[in-house]
Amino acid sequence: MPELSMIKALNDALDVMLARDPDVLIFGEDVGYFGGVFRVTDKLQEKHGATRCFDSPISEGGIVATAIGMSAYGLRPVVEIQFADYILPAYDQIVSEASRLRYRSNGEFIAPLTVRSPYGGGIYGGQTHSQSPEAIFAHVTGVKTVIPSTPYDAKGLLIAAIECNDPVIFLEPKRLYNGPFDGHHDRPTTSWAGHPAADVPEGHYAVPLGKASVAREGSEVTVLAYGTMVHVSAAAIEESGIDAELIDLRSIVPLDIDAITASVRKTGRCVVVHEASRYAGFGGELAALVQERCFYHLESPVERVAGWDTPYPHAFEWDYFPGPARVSAALKRCLETPA
Structure with a gap:
């Protein structure tokens, strides 16, 4: 199995799902040609085309609203909010529309969308690039909230999120993006706290949501x-x-x-x-x-x-x-x- 950083594992998950399911598409700010501010979507546009991975205007509410409409009509959009701190303009769409669509339509429509976002501290990002808003999503009935801690889990959980028929908030710890550390600042280590090292299987696999x-x-x-x-x-x-x-x-x-x-x-x-x-x-x-x-x-x-x-x-x-x-x-x- 290849040893991947969390960034590479997430990129691999997106690559696998784009190839596997024609209904999967990716969009957000700078995710297309540039490959994302943290390079999670690097080369996906080049490989899968500009209709499957593309840039959006700087409008978090618009990004999520568009994804909700796409998902209601059968697509499985994966959108990136560049930092979790920026997600609040889209909060009303997530709470009032995405989370309730299955219930308010009596199951006629679903919202299988995934909202990815880097979150948490560790890069000296200050007040507008370092927050951890998971609790405000955990409170919303109808939305799943996922937070990986290893490359293996990151890939498997992201695939499971994309395949899920309900909206998923997928929060990616920035401090873990480029490799493991020992809990003290960024001192490197080869251990992932008892998890399957950094070995990430190739191809498709899913880590079940809700399984610790x-x-x-x-x-x-x-x-x-x-x-x-x-x-x-x-x-x-x-x-x-x-x-x-x-x-x-x-x-x-x-x-x-x-x-x-x-x-x-x-x-x-x-x-x-x-x-x-x-x-x-x-x-x-x-x-x-x-x-x-x-x-x-x-x-x-x-x-x-x-x-x-x-x-x-x-x-x-x-x-x-x-x-x-x-x-x-x-x-x-x-x-x-x-x-």
Whole structure:
């Protein structure tokens, strides 16, 4: 199997689906001739033609609205929003149209569209290029929200998203685009936190939406994470010496509740880690689910480790989102605090 970066794995997924399904097409700002600001769509226009991969005006609302119309009439558009921070102009289309189309038409129409977007910090992008808006999509009934953490998962999940008959928000952690790291800034490593290295099979394969992965088995505490925070959590577990079980959620809607509850009932403790702001973040939903379903198994309160409840600080990016030290401290509190 070839070793691919996440960018190359995503590009491969798009290439496979363009070749496999004539109803798949790709468009967005600079995705055609230029190949995307992060090069995820590089050479796809050259290979598949300008009617299958093409540029759009700078109008996020227009991009998603056009994709909804295409999907209602049988196509499977994959659109790119250049940064997740720019997705809000399209939010009304996603919430009011795409998410409800199947239900309001009593199944006569569906909206099989995929909205890809780079998200999260790690590149000093500041307030307008680094946000993590996954919680606002998780709240919307009818929309799936997917966040990969490895090249293998990125390709398989993107293929599954494109094949899904419902709208999917596909958030791609920018910090993971070009290769693995050990959770401390961008120090390189060859490990992908217990996942199948960087080996990505050729051709078509799908990773089921809503199926979590056990990135590391353990017995003392469960860590729930997704995207970049899977690798940060893996570094924290290694540093702390605690025998933690690390669950990579892979998608937050649908959510693999069975995997979560099985792990927490085994360990009796839980730490939730995400990059977005803590208040009303998706970690609050995870903590509530764990409390509801695992209350009599818990040996300590559920811990949350997240970003600050402030606008994204450009100069203090590495302090803003959780690092191994903050996650390690939460792991230790879990073991020290009685229920």
